[in-house]
Amino acid sequence: xxxRTKLIxxxxxxxxxxxxxxxxxxxAAQAQTKEVQMLHWWxxxxxxAALNVLKQDLAKEGYAWKDVPVAGGGGDAAMTALKAxxxxxxxxxxxxxxxxxxxxxxxxxxxxxxxxxxxxxxWDKAVPAPLQKFAVYDGKWVAVPVNVHSVNWLWINKAVxxxxxxxxxxxxxxxxALLDKAKAAGVTPLALGGQDWQExxxxxxxxxxxxxxxxxxxxxxxxxxxxxxxxxMKKAFDNLAKLKTYVDPNFSGRDWNLTxxxxxxxxxxxxxxGDWAKGEFKAASKTPGTxxxxxxxxxxxxxxxxxxxxxxxxxxxxxxxxxxxxLAKATLSKSFQxxxxxxxxxxxxxxxxxxxxxxxxxxxxxxxxxxxxxxxTLFGSLAQGYGATPAVATAYKDVxxxxxxxxxxxxDEAVTQLVKAIDEAK
Ligand code: BGC
Numbered sequence: 001x002x003x004r005t006k007l008i009x010x011x012x013x014x015x016x017x018x019x020x021x022x023x024x025x026x027x028a029a030q031a032q033t034k035e036v037q038m039l040h041w042w043x044x045x046x047x048x049a050a051l052n053v054l055k056q057d058l059a060k061e062g063y064a065w066k067d068v069p070v071a072g073g074g075g076d077a078a079m080t081a082l083k084a085x086x087x088x089x090x091x092x093x094x095x096x097x098x099x100x101x102x103x104x105x106x107x108x109x110x111x112x113x114x115x116x117x118x119x120x121x122x123w124d125k126a127v128p129a130p131l132q133k134f135a136v137y138d139g140k141w142v143a144v145p146v147n148v149h150s151v152n153w154l155w156i157n158k159a160v161x162x163x164x165x166x167x168x169x170x171x172x173x174x175x176x177a178l179l180d181k182a183k184a185a186g187v188t189p190l191a192l193g194g195q196d197w198q199e200x201x202x203x204x205x206x207x208x209x210x211x212x213x214x215x216x217x218x219x220x221x222x223x224x225x226x227x228x229x230x231x232x233m234k235k236a237f238d239n240l241a242k243l244k245t246y247v248d249p250n251f252s253g254r255d256w257n258l259t260x261x262x263x264x265x266x267x268x269x270x271x272x273x274g275d276w277a278k279g280e281f282k283a284a285s286k287t288p289g290t291x292x293x294x295x296x297x298x299x300x301x302x303x304x305x306x307x308x309x310x311x312x313x314x315x316x317x318x319x320x321x322x323x324x325x326x327l328a329k330a331t332l333s334k335s336f337q338x339x340x341x342x343x344x345x346x347x348x349x350x351x352x353x354x355x356x357x358x359x360x361x362x363x364x365x366x367x368x369x370x371x372x373x374x375x376x377t378l379f380g381s382l383a384q385g386y387g388a389t390p391a392v393a394t395a396y397k398d399v400x401x402x403x404x405x406x407x408x409x410x411x412d413e414a415v416t417q418l419v420k421a422i423d424e425a426k
Contacts, residue, residue, distance in 0.1 A: 033319050036327050038311075039068040039085070040096035041078040044257035046279025050344035057330050063323050068092060073256040073276075074197030074384070076394075086110055091314035093324050097143065098385025099134040100393070102312045106137035112313045112321070114141040114328050123332060126350040128373055131308050134386070143310040144331045147346030148369055151274040151307065151381045152205040152300040155260065155281070156293040160187055160269045168295055172209050172239060175298040179246045182269040189246035191268035193254035196401035200383035202272040203240055203400045209299035210236040213377045216303070220382040223392065223422055229415045237403060237411035243272075244404060252405075263292070272297060274307070274384065278345030278361055287359070294361035296368070304372035307384035308349060388422075395421035 036058060042051045055065045068085075070078035075098060082095050091110070105111055118124065118141040127135065127145060135143040154175075156168075164185045169175040182189035192198060208216040211232040219227035227233065248268070251259075260280040262268040271277060281292055288294055311331055313324055330336055337348040342357050347365040355366045372378035380386030382396050399418045402408040408417055 034062060034323055035064045035066050035093075035320075036323050037066040037068060037093045038095070038327075039070065039078060039082055039092045041070055041072055041075045042096065043069050043071040044073075044255075044276075044280060046257070046281075046283040046343070046345065047276065049283050050279060050340055053340045053343055054330065054336070057336055058327065061326055061330070063326055073195070074201070076197065079390070086314070091316055093316060093320060094311040094313050094327055096146075097310050097312040098307055099310070099380065100385055100389045102134050102143045102310050103137060104390065105312060105314075106142045110314060111137065111140075111142035112315045112324060114144070114313055114325070115139075117141070117325055117328060121329065121332065126332070126352055128349070128351055128369075130306075130373065130378060130380075131349055134308070135310060143312045144328045145349035146309040146311055146331055147337075147341050147344055148306050148308045148349055148365075149274045149276060149346045149384070150304045150365065150369070151201050151384060152208060152297040152303065152305045153275055153277070154270050154272055154293075154295050154297055155263055155277045156270045156295070157263045157266050157268070158290065158292050160266050161293065163187075164269070166269075168293065169298040172206075172299050176242060179243075179269070183246065188248040188262065188268040189270070190243060191259045191262040191271040192243075192247045192251050193256050193259040194247075194252040194405070195254075195256070196397040197383060198256055198259070198273070199240075199404045200397040200400040201274060201381070202243070203236070204305050204381050204383050204387075205272055205297035205300055206239050206243070207233070207236045208303055208305060208379075209297055210239055213303045213379070216305070216379055220387045221380055223388055223426070225419055225423075228422065229419050233415050233418070234411040237414045240400070240404065241411070274381075275345040275347075275361070275365060279343060280345075282343060282345065282359075288361045294364065302371070302375075303377040303379065304368050305379050305381045306369070307381045307386045309346070389425070391425040392422055395425040 042048060058065060070081045072078060079101060085092060131145045135141060135145055164181045166178045166181050169178045179189035207220060215227060215232055218224040219233060256273060257280055260271055260277045263271045264281060264284050264286060286292055313328060316324055334353050337350050337353045338357050341348050347362060347369055355363045382388060382393060385393055399414060399421050403414045408414050
């Protein structure tokens with residue numbers, strides 16, 4: 001989707017939701033008291049299955065669910081819809097949000113306050129500190145983290161890997177050699193959906209692999225100008241250009257989950273994607289180790305580039321608060337953190353949830369997260385709203401997309417444009 005169509009789709013949706021309210025379908029105070037109105041972009045098979053876990057938990061407690069889905073991975077369209085709803089004074093009970101977006105709404109005074117509940121539930125002790133930086137604003141809890149996703153993963157079809165005689169790549173060069181093998185065997189090597197956020201999410205991993213952990217942090221979290229325009233960053237763009245030569249001719253605009261399906265079906269060898277891709281493998285009843293391989297993007301082992309879905313809790317009238325608190329409490333309960341994340345592909349946003357029910361990739365995800373958090377190699381994903389403000393993330397995605405699609409022709413020009421775009425967005 002272009003930015004313009006996304007905008008139109010988002011605004012149309014928000015308008016539709018306002019329209020329903022004015023028709024009286026959702027506005028009766030009585031109905032809203034025990035209703036959770038939730039805006040989100042979880043519309044793929046795996047995402048919907050995960051969301052169902054929450055809907056069912058709340059239904060058991062007697063809360064009705066008013067779904068406000070806005071399709072589009074990465075959430076750009078959803079955030080446009082959210083903006084329109086909030087501007088119209090039509091705050092949802094909660095919205096799926098990524099890091100810096102929560103802080104923007106909190107700074108604008110739009111969020112509710114969950115601090116009392118947080119105290120009685122002991123969230124301060126259970127939720128990892130890096131997540132609290134985005135869930136707590138000015139000393140008040142304004143959002144609850146649902147999960148921790150990470151983006152530096154490869155998802156490989158095992159049968160295709162065996163067929164081409166491939167082995168797990170350790171370095172970026174190994175990865176290229178593996179992709180070459182697939183190409184020679186006549187299989188699409190790299191499954192990629194040509195949307196700016198998918199390209200940029202992959203590029204996060206490429207930057208980490210090319211420059212290492214310290215470089216990633218300086219460039220992608222600190223936005224250090226010298227790093228952004230360095231030869232290392234140029235090399236990262238060169239590496240991205242190499243990857244482009246392995247995608248199929250129909251990659252443009254393809255949704256991420258249809259792209260995952262190519263790997264699931266064996267139409268492509270590998271996808272570079274956040275572990276929400278695992279939710280699709282799970283929904284298709286595929287087993288790690290047997291049907292597919294999950295491994296860290298070559299050259300990034302030991303580091304985790306994360307994002308976390310937060311439920312941003314908006315300021316709502318007193319009669320809607322009870323449902324909001326019920327949602328918040330259910331979301332951070334230990335049992336939900338396990339049952340939801342097992343299905344979603346992510347890992348718990350609490351440090352005290354056992355990994356018993358998770359598959360091999362989930363167990364690895366949990367262990368990797370702990371190690372990275374302890375060892376100082378846990379970094380926010382710039383593509384996924386945890387590296388910098390939404391404006392900077394948009395600028396970044398735009399430059400990566402232009403480079404990937406040939407409007408920016410060289411790595412030299414890419415770094416120049418990147419520095420300029422980020423500077424203007426800051
Ligand atoms: C979200 C995931 C979601 C993915 C694709 C990411 O931004 O964090 O929860 O599954 O987008 O829609």
